[in-house]
Amino acid sequence: MTTVAVIGCTHAGTFATTSILRNHPDWTVDVFEKNDTVSFLSCGIALWAGNHVSSTEKMFYTSPEELEETGASMHMRTEVTDIDVKGKRLNATDLETGKSKQYRFDKLVITTGSSPAAPFIQGLREALDNGRAMLCKDFNDGKRIVERAKKIKSVVVVGAGYIGCELAEQLSTRDIKVTLVDALPHVLDNNYDKSVTDQAEAAFEEHGVTLAMNQKVVAFRPETGSDGVADSGVTVVTELGEYTADLAVMGAGFVPNTSLVAAQLRTLGYGAIIVDKYMRAATPENDVLDDVFAAGDCATVHFNPTNTDEYRPLATNAIREAMLIGENIDEPTKTYAGTQATSAVQLYDLSMSSSGMTLDLADRRHIEADSVTIQENYRPEFMLSTTPVTATIVYDRATGRILGAQFAAKHDISMAANLISVAIQAGFTVDQLASTDMLFQPNFDQPVNFVSSLAITAADKRSKDLEGIEE
Ligand SMILES: Cc1cc2nc3c(=O)[nH]c(=O)nc-3n(C[C@H](O)[C@H](O)[C@H](O)COP(=O)(O)OP(=O)(O)OC[C@H]3O[C@@H](n4cnc5c(N)ncnc54)[C@H](O)[C@@H]3O)c2cc1C
Incomplete structure (x- = not known):
């Protein structure tokens, strides 16, 4: 009997699990997820914060119970703490009981995703710990942002990519004074040329959003928030100015969660696991590992316009990559078509x-x-x-x-x-x-x-x- 370990279960983990069990219904598939939910659609967080979500339950498209029904062994609230890729063993800790256990596997599927970038900036760690700054990634982050959005009168959003722009837009529709900060010259600069970014910037300005572009954030400083409570607010200090608000939200990109395997596998400079066209990982010496697969935000994608392996964290890429794992986990059969990182956004x-x-x-x-x-x-x-x-x-x-x-x-x-x-x-x-x-x-x-x-x-x-x- 073949045993597969799937590490992480949002989009890539969910689709890898179902595709493996569809192709190999008699295999044992152990799924480890440190959160208590699976398949959360984080793309809805901004809409949720803007009161445009019909029901938070509908922000999940499956559940641990449904995955159990397909044949998976779900280990929820269980964090994998180390992986011996060659020795085919891992240790996982039950976060409820604190107990650790060793598991063996024949095949390893790494779908550990990404974490929001929280660069080393003076005062940021403390602001995050005290809730003066927030990250925006999973269901718990979403809940925290939505609760604070009910109370705050002003916010600084750091990062004017898709996530920062969507948050800025939705929060501005709630009568919250929004400042959007980015080191790049224009909003959405990585995805659009000036013909489009000019229009996005005009839309923000029409809706009273202050744009603070072309300036790196250098510090976060505690302030008295609009509730009068000392240190409940924050000043975001940039190279060009200071922006004070009740809350800062970080939307400054993502880093792959690969610290458990980065020394054992071939990765891009900043840690994304390099996968081949069958989603197989390789050793640092570039020997392909037939039993080790990765997909989603922890892995590379093949970017067709340049014919290069790159880091482009998108749910679309995670799902398409992960669906291939079930097809290829026994033997390499179906190749990945690559991506154009096709994407969209609506602002107002x-x-x-x-x-x-x-x-x-x-x-x-x-x-x-x-x-x-x-x-x-x-x-x-x-x-x-x-x-x-x-x-x-x-x-x-x-x-x-x-x-x-x-x-x-x-x-x-x-x-x-x-x-x-x-x-x-x-x-x-x-x-x-x-x-x-x-x-x-x-x-x-x-x-x-x-x-x-x-x-x-x-x-x-x-x-x-x-x-x-x-x-
Ligand atoms: C606010 C927001 C909006 C977005 N909007 C869009 C959009 O509109 N369109 C789009 O295509 N993409 C969007 N994305 C990107 C998309 O959400 C990600 O690309 C997608 O979530 C990647 O899925 P994943 O399964 O690879 O990784 P993740 O979603 O990062 O999931 C990884 C999972 O692994 C678990 N995990 C990690 N390490 C361990 C461990 N050691 N042990 C156990 N479990 C572990 C984590 O808890 C997590 O559940 C958005 C992202 C955000 C944050």
Whole structure:
């Protein structure tokens, strides 16, 4: 009888467990999770804080009991404290009783995910310990933020990526004075070029959010909060200013939880376990381990636009990687298709979606890329309503291969990023996308759909540029 140990059970752990048991119903699958819940959708925390969640119970899509029914042996509130990868043994502590026990396994699945980055900044540790600053990751973090959101009058959100922006937006709809701080020059700078970030920043400013961009946080200092209680508030000190509020929330990215295995496996510089196309890990010397798998926020993904292994912590990646583990755990059969890190966000009535690389990222990677941006109404002007879509496509200057695209509109443009994701995965050029069949019907789009129009504009620009080069 084969025994599998799955370490960690949010998205990657849940999908790995169910896929293993679907493929091998007679195997023993021991699942270790230090929390008391599984499958929490942290993507809902900001909406929960903004009072836009129908029921917190619905923020979980499965339970330990349901996983037991599929055949898993669930060890909840049990933390794995060390793993001997080669010796195929681990120690786990029951967090309720404090008792530790050794378990053996034939195959190891590491789905330990990530923790919010809490960089070494003066006063941050103390602010976190005292509740003047909070992290935003799991169900318990969500509960704490939601409880405080009922009382606070002001908040500083540190980090203007997806999570920080979503929190800033939702908290600002509750009459809370919000300041959003980031070291990068623009909000959502890692996912969008200026054509979109300008609109996101305008939306924040219209809603009274103070933007403090281009400034690193250097310290957290205790303050008297709006409740008059000494040290219940916080001042966030940056290189350029000081921002005082009742609470600070950190949204400064994630670090992989791999300290248990980092010395035994091959990892990227900052700890993500490097997996191959079958989700197998390797020794530091790069010998593939047939019995050791990893997926999700603790592991790398293969980023198709650059053909490199990278760290891109997203639930979408965690789930797609983990589903493969069940297929490959006995023998390598099904390969991973990689990712474009396709994603979306809504701030107030502005929807934004993106897939692949921004032009800025391409420049930083020294890729000879170009981009075009168009703005046009998504459906004909004779309709009783329509609204403009801003669309940017990034492509390889030499080959025309699509590297990424971004969309923004006061209309649902999420599927446009999914369409670009398919095009990138298929290796399409802008010319191929320009001649792809797309529907037209005035309720939905123009005779030339805005994605086609974007690709046609890019293909025209590229052919003119090439002619110019040849002249
Ligand atoms: C606020 C927020 C919003 C997000 N929004 C989106 C979104 O809209 N779309 C999207 O695609 N992604 C989103 N993400 C990212 C997404 O949540 C993560 O990519 C996803 O949770 C990764 O799943 P995972 O299972 O790999 O890791 P995690 O969710 O980090 O889970 C790892 C699990 O392992 C457990 N664990 C760790 N170490 C041990 C140990 N030693 N012993 C036992 N158990 C252990 C942890 O308790 C945890 O339950 C968001 C994340 C956050 C925080």
